Amino acid sequence: MTDIALIIVAVIFASAFTAYLIWLFKTRKKRRIKREKRKIKQKIVKLSNGSVKLTPEEFFALRNKSFGGRGNPQYSKTCGFKGVYVLYNATKNKYYVGQGHDVLNRVNMHFTGKGNGDVYADYKYGDEFTVSIMALKKSGFKTLNELERHTIAFYNARSEGYNKTAGNTDCKRK
16 A cells, blocks of 8 residues: 555544544433433332232232231231332223332322322222332332332323323422
8 A cells, every 4th residue: 555545544544533432422421311211220120020019909908917916006007118109000001100108008098089089080990900019128219209200201100191290309408
């Protein structure tokens, strides 16, 4: 190769390499966000797969279970915990995601007419539901609001389900 040809190849290579570096620099934020979203999705999938799916009747039986005899407290009164729940209407293929500091009692409210009215109406008129509960503790999320928002997004519960909002936000108070 002649010297001119080597110079042209070097310039082309340098230009291509520079363009690649510029592309990497400009897209780093998008790639970081994409990685974060993938990690969040993996957390939600892991939590969802690890949760037990109960029918409302099985849920009521668990919630009302007593720890031995008369006068002893029910499970729901002694084993309350913070978490997020997913109510799935199998008849209509719709989800509702909510949160509670005492999640067992919060889920119960939906099936007794004190929660989301649309969920209660569908349950009352015979639609089949399942209940899944995910505890905040050891979930990998810092707050209930964060876990709820990501779970709503994962299940498309706002656009295709019962949820009317994308979830609560964490506000820092002064």
